[in-house]
Amino acid sequence: MTISSVFREIIRSSLISLWFVFLTFPLMVIKVNPIERVVHWRWGNMLYVAVTSFVLSLFFREVVRRRKLRETRPEEENRAGIALSIRRIFDEPGKRNMLTGIVFCFSLVFPFVFSSYQTTIMTTALMYVVLGLGLNIVVGMAGLLDLGYVAFYAVGAYTYALLNHHFHLGFWTVLPIGGLVAALFGFLLGFPVLRLRGDYLAIVTLGFGEIIRLILENWGKFSQGPSGIANISRPGFFGIHLSLDSAIVYMYYLMIVFVLATIFIVSRLQNSRLGRAWIALREDETACQVMGIDKRKTKLTAFALGAFWAGIIGVVFASKTTFINPASFTFLESAIILSIVVLGGMGSIIGVIMGAFILILMPEYLRPLSQYRMFAFGLILVLMMVFRPQGLIANVRSAYHFEKTKRTFHA
Template identity: 60%
Template sequence: MSILTQESSQQSFLSAFLTAGCDSVAHALRKSFLAAIWFVFLTFPIMVIRVNTIENTVVWRWENMAYIAISIFFGSYIWRWLLARKEIKKDESKEETRFEGLLTQVQTKPVLKYAALGVIALIAIAFPQVVDLYQTNIMVSCLVYVVLGLGLNIVVGLAGLLDLGYVAFYAVGAYAYALCNMHWGLGFWYALPLGAVLGTLLGVLLGFPVLRLRGDYLAIVTLGFGEIIRLVLENWGEVTMGPSGISRIDRPEFFNMKMSIVDSTTYMYYIMIGLVIFTIFFVNRLQNSRIGRAWLALREDEIACQAMGIDKMKTKLLAFALGATWAGMAGVVFAAKTSFINPASFTFWESAIILSIVVIGGMGSIRGVIAGAIILVLLPEYLRDFAEFRMLLFGAIMVLVMVFRPQGLISAKRKIYKYEASNTASAGNE
């Protein structure tokens, strides 16, 4: 009896798999067939034709065409099944995945929470001791992106302002340190607050005129500003050294001690860990404050917000400037880490990556942004084995995340003010 029910459930699974998102088996067959044809057509020029430039002959690789047709034909079944499953899931539960449920559980139970934090801390501390220089170096740049992501998260995730020129503030921080170091030998630890202050100032300066705009318009104007900063850096040769950049920037010193490159990278790593912790603390507190509340309200309804006495301009400007502060600091660290900067490091591509970190990780979610940074920065590194397919895979993963988890890897969970008889606002999550 039990075997029979199992069999029938298997049968129903199979039929569900075969007809997912379609009316009938025939319909599904036709869809898959069309998809296969379409992909064969799309990939024909790159997968089938190969020109041998030495012998001036064309090699026709028909077998590739067959591989593509077959894999797309079956792949489309899986794709439709996944999409259908996602639809069912959406109806069933309130979009909390098993992973997120686990996270919530870990956070609500103090024992688990501290255990998890301890494990993370231990891994973070031990990391540079265990792995080699290359890995530590990658991790440092990953942490720089975590800080950048968390900074942009204030602007995009919390205040809902789409900023495509975030890299401008990053560049300002980096150049501030590089130039001060070159001319006056200013040390890293003095440059870090200087970068933060300059970032803030520029944020206010740029924010003032552009924050009258909303949504797409704001995005375009910030994009323009980002490019302007880069072009200034590129063309103002007397000051910025132009496209050739500035080299031999000092790495951070530790009580004037000379350090080997390995030690110095390890030191950099710990500095970044500290900065990340500081940033998380800062953003978290900010989010759960009067200001964070105002940002949320502003994101939801600007007119109502103003009618309730919130100064729109001031509130937005604050978000913009605070975001820029972190970009400025990250810039200083970047300059110190690479010890060479030029305008090519601050292109629009960089802004796009930082924004992707925020969006893919989960807007407004600190854990999400960290996850996003780790994936988006480390993935291309570890995908180096796949050589020329690296960026293709990277793009495919981004598309997949957006199809299956449009709210980001770890969606934002806000601390909700709850009124309880004990007259305190108690924390929910995050």
């Protein structure tokens, strides 16, 4: 870069910074106390906005510039930084097995090393891993943007809460029922809406999610309304009564098992006839149909399977917190799960797992920053779409190897 171009960049970023100062002026600088009729002028915020936007502008303009440079040299495309080195680890079987082993051992001893508070947080993160993987089937693989995913989560949770409350059914009995009821809801909703175009589908699922929440809130006789349902049983452990601490540890191991099972199932689905059909559907619907794939059936399967997972985790959630109310099932919850999938990389299993850990654990451990949590989620969605739509770890399709004479293959 020449001196003059550096100078030009600084001028441009200063102008952008000025624009943001103007833009944020009424809301960032002025604060009115309407009761006492006092105006606070928070000039410090203006400086803050000016500096931040100046620095960010310099940074992002540089990112865009480098990216353009890279596009002109196609050979070295997108081999950037961290993502690739992570990828490389997963590509080499030796390193991959070692890493998997370390992670597995760590996760096994976790509850004995850390406090039960930490264990609870980790259990929550693991729940989001499963939710993310479930939504990943729908959004990442089949390309159906489902903004009402939380509705199926709510259906699972309420199925358990209500069956437990009225009929004293246990966790293990309701677990499959919760999943199936959620899948049934997915099926019933999916049936009419899956012929809609992608963006309409997104809005309809959003509307559906809100309808479910509003019904739970207002139909007091059925769901006990906003006050929710309390005293839900924790999962049973061969009839033994567990203390609170051991119940937390038990829950943690339960989630570890669920995560492993989900990873196993999702990766098998991904490399199957059905998984390929989902991905083809995401790539080009019309071509997919013309190649002989039943669009409606394939979409419905994805939708119902995704809902099934949400239902299962809903049951787990209700039994973990022993109390649920409709406030846990807002649109923001769907948005968080979507952020996990988008951040991690749509369709990529490892990516989604990492996405869940980053988005759920980070705000827990950076408590002072936790009020910026939702702000950051929004920012992540925008930044990922603009700068790295394939996510942290792009999904790479598995390769098949052939020899000229004797053909063998492994997936």
